[in-house]
Each structure stands twice: as C-alpha cells, then as structure tokens.
Amino acid sequence: MTCDTQSQSATGATRRSFMIGAAALAMPAILGRNAFAQGGGEVVIGVSGGDYGRLVAENIDDLVLKPQGIKVIQDQGDEPFRVAKVIAARDQPKGTLDILQAEATACYRLADAGLLETLDETNVPNIKYVLPHLRTNFMVPQIYSPQVLVYNQQLVDKPPTSLSDMLDPKYKGKFGISAQNALHLITASSLNKTGSASDFEAAKPLVQQFIANGLRLYPQPDAIAAALKSGEITVSLMWLARKNLWRKSGLPFDAAFPKEGCMLFINAMAVPKSAPNKANAFKYLNAVLEPAAQVGFAKNMGYLPTSSETKLEGEVAEQLKLPDPAPKMILPDFPYLAKTQNAMNDWWKKAIR
C-alpha cells in the first residue's frame, strides 16, 4: 500500500484528486439530471422494439408523458429478457426497469413470485375504467384481442364455427399455428372440450388429434400470413388483431369466432417492486389507459381498447366491431396457468415430435 501511495504521489494522482476530477466531469450531467427531475423526472420501460416500440413512443410517451415533463427511456428487448431483468433485480434494492411490458400470463407469474406492485385506484386512478373482464390488481391491460379462427376466404367455402371443426378431414394438413401460440391452442382445446380453459388433461387428447390431422407449426406469427396466402394452410388459430392488420394490407382473410368462446390475448404493463421511479411508473400506467393513447393502438395495430372511456369512431370502429351477439371472451386462468404452464410446455414439445 505504501508503494501505491508513493507512486500515486509521484504522479500527483491521489484518490482525492481523482474523485474531485471525476465529480467535476460529471457535474454537468448531474445538474442536467436534477434540472430535468424538477420538471417531472424520468421513467424506464422495458418494452419490445419494432413497430410496437415506436407506437408506444408516439401514442403514450410523446402524447401523454412528455407534456407532464416526464422523460421516457425505452429499454427495448425480447420479452424473456425483460422478464429476466425483473427476476434478476429480485434481491437488489433497485432494479433497472420502472415498468415491464409483457403478456398477461408472464405478469401474473411475476406477481405470484411477489415481484410486482399491487395496483388500484390510489396509485393508478384510470384503472377504474378498465373493462371488468380484464381487471386485475397486478397489471394494467394495455391492449387485448380475442383468439379466433383466421381463414383464407378464397380457400374456405364455409367458415368454421368451432375449434373442433379442424378435425374434419378437409382440414388435414391445412390447419396451422405459430409455435408461440402453443399454450393458447392447449387452453382453447380445454375450452372446447370442457367449457373451461383450466383443464389441461382434457385438452391433451384434442391437441393430439390436431397433431394427428397434420397440424402445421410455424416459428413466428408472421409466417402464418404467408402460409395462409400461399394455400399451404387454410385456417389458423390467431389473434383477431393480426387478422385486422393482414386484412388492412389487402390479404383476403376473415375471422370466425369459435362458438365455445375465445381466449384472450392481453398485452399488459406492470410495475416491478424494484422500480427506482415508482411514482412516475404509476403515472405511466395511468397514461396507458388514456383514451388518446388507446385509440392510437386500435388504429395502428388492430387491438381492442381496454378502457371503457375509449370510444372508437369511423373506419377504426367499423374494422374492430365485434359480431352481434358478442362472442364469449375468456380471460386465461392465471393461477392455473402459472401452476401448469411448464408441464404444458414440456408435454407440448414432446407431443409434436
């Protein structure tokens, strides 16, 4: 240690002088940050990139948060990595994300592990407008879409009415899903067989029958559009929002609502307990439910708004109109899924081989 001190003294670079130098260098950044904090501070959201990230920036960050003086920083990445960041921050006093954007089931699993803040009217006032069938106390549903049977109108004469129609020999090798939707096929099969989405054992035989009838699998949801267009498949189990987008781009696809009901896909946002800027995170979730922010997503992505305060008008309202009578919308049984999801995944990956 003596040697170190001597050598440092020789060059004049003591620890104290180094600290002073470093502080002087960092001063503009510190002052700038404080000045911004007085205007509303910042908030970091773990979000998927691409078009979705851009729409979040345009319809929530710039539209609602910016006027409040809150700077939004997007930490873009795939969902597994965003979820991993929340898990990794479990034993740390402060994490890196203030808000997590993820699918509802992933949010539930984190909430079940005690990693998410409880949400109610006191911290997110707009939560009172969340549609009753989507309301929970661990996430704010941002957008949602029912799972429907999307088919190519030019190749299917009579639209299917139920998921079990896919066992018809005419659909042999003509029914396909994205591998990412495997869990949703299993829950939809359970719904078809029992009327409840929470019976994995009852779903298994039906899923096996689909596999035996030539169920086709694609790595990504986008591959479904190409397969439907080329006639490789004629029907797929997919979110209504996707059909809306594909339709908008001129593809001849339509949707059939299964009579047993439609499982719901919910894209949600939640606040990790490790969030460094919780106050702003709650403000962000409140902004997510503002009608102006919700309309932007309905218009650009074809998803349904989750707030009863949001009224769609004109062409968008027409495009997203649900049939009358309204189809049954089934919220996933989160506790059941959290308990059985891994078993389902393991069973699925062996069943499809």
Next chain:
Amino acid sequence: MSDDPDARSRGFLKAGLLVGPATAMAVAFLVVPLVLLFRYSLNQYDATLLMVEALTWENYVTFLQDSYYRQVLWVTVLVAASCTLICLLFGMPIAYRLARMRSRWKSAAMLLVIIPLFIGGAVRTVGWMILFSRGGMLDSIVSKISPGTHFELMYTPWAVILGLVSIILPFVILTLQSVFESIDVRLEEAASGLGASPARAQWHIVLPLAMRGVITGGTLSFILCMNAYGTPVLLGGPRFEMMAPLLYYEFSSNNNWPFAAALAFILMASTFTLTTLAPFLVPKRYRL
C-alpha cells in the same frame, strides 16, 4: 537467447505484461460468467420463486434420464457431423484449386468465397427461406413441371443442413486454402515424375500434409454447427430441436434458468469432448 537469469526474468515480466490485459479480460468476461452459469445449473427451479438456491445435480440427472433431451443432443451431434463432412468434401477441392491457381482471376475467385461472409447468417437464412418455402423459387419450378405437386424442403433437417453448410463453407475453404498454399507444389511434381497418378499423389502426399488444416477446419465447422441457433429455428421449424434452441426455450418459455444453465454446460462439455477426441480418428503420423 541469453543465459543471464536477470535478462530471462525481465523477459518473463515483459511477456506477462503483454498477455496480462488479455488474460484479465478473458477472466472477467468469460471465466467469471461461466462460473456463475455453472453455479446456476446447480440451483433448483420453482414455479413461483423461479430459482431457488441449492447444490444439486438434479438438472443434469433430468437431462440424462429423459430420452427426449438425449435425442436432442444426438440430433445436434448428427447435424454438426453431417455439416462438417459436407463442408470438408466440398471445401477441399475448392480450397486446393484456389491454392494452386496462378491466373489473374485468383483474387476474384477468393473474393467470391469471402463475399458471403459480408452478409449476416440470419440474412442468408432468410434467403434460403424464400427459396425453400411454399410458393418460393424451388416450389414454383416443381409446380410448373408437375402441376399439383409441391416441393417441401422448409422445416426439414435437410433445410437446416443446407443452411448451415452455406454459412460455414467459406470458413472451411479459407482455412484449408492457407494450408494447401503452404504445401510445396514440387512434392506433387516429384510424385508425378515417379509415376503416381494425380489422384494417388493427392491421397498419399497432399492429404496427409494437409491433415492438420483438415482437422482445424473440421473442428471449426463442428463447433459452429453444435452451437447454431438461428438456422435451426428458422429453417428447421418448431418440430426440429437442436441444443441451442432448446436451451433458449427453457430459459424463455419456462423461465427455468437452472435447467437452461445445465443444458448450456452439457452442450459445452459435449462440444469440447467431441472436438478433443475427433482428431484421434486420424492416424497419429498425420496429426503432427
């Protein structure tokens, strides 16, 4: 070389200073994360708590006991070995021809081998997808020749092997080419002068001398294939499992970090063992 002990120790010090930073970087960014990953692999998974601290081999035992996981490892080894064999079979003649080329077109020919490396593996894989998919180029040609029939190569092991070979072949060619360059052409001429046919000269003179390069190229190809992720996912589809996609699936879909960490170590250990043992298939005199 000086026999002065002081000069020798100064030499060691200099060498230490030169390799020190690189060693520190390797320890910080490779060894430490690997140690952490290995520690994770000994933890337990819990559906609610996700990862529970423990000291157990159960993740490794699960892998060994479940035939599904063993099958995935077997498929991975088989694909990697097939790709390596194909790359060597196609790469050797091309590399030899390039090495012996004396025309002004040699630079252009070398450039043709290097150009694919300018394009990312994922982008090249997407190119294969366009070629293999329903309604793609190959399917359209087949449908034209025989209406009503389709050419289904997408989401098959063959598509994965073709995709991987296209990515790895340039590496193998470049490795082998530099080895063939170093073999004196007069040796072949001497063999020819002594009455050996070109094929015999290749087999008895060139190939044994190039064996070190063949082993290096083969090892490079095998390691890259064993760890392939994008190509198996995009061209193999969800039904085709290799180790790297399986590992990611356990990490992302199941949130099972301990088992994913164990899979990572099993993959690393298998790759290391096989690449260490493979050169022993070659007679010892050719390995030197």
